[in-house]
Amino acid sequence: MPWIRDEADPRLRSWEEFYRNRWQYDKVVRSTHGVNCTGGCTWQIHVKDGIVTWEMQGLDYPALESGLPPYETRGCQRGISFSWYLYSPLRVKYPYMRGA
Incomplete structure (x- = not known):
């Protein structure tokens, strides 16, 4: 079965290191x-x-x-997408200047 050898080939497993690094973190805030x-x-x-x-x-x-049962999570879709705005090119980084 040649397909078993192909899956064990290290060149086809390079995505695994990327996946491991995706879930690493330094701290939780x-x-x-x-x-x-x-x-x-x-x-x-x-x-x-x-x-x-x-x-x-x-x-x-x-x-x-x-x-009463525990008050579980209340997060919404707006909240979970908030971190996108931190790195968005649309983010306002400086105060606007008032026009004449």
């Missing part, structure tokens, strides 16, 4: 997202070399009452 967000959901931001690599919703909300 607690944060929230976005301006005008009414939820204020907590997020765990995974940072590598000062750049946001990935995010997870925080699971450490306090219990409201003993008889």
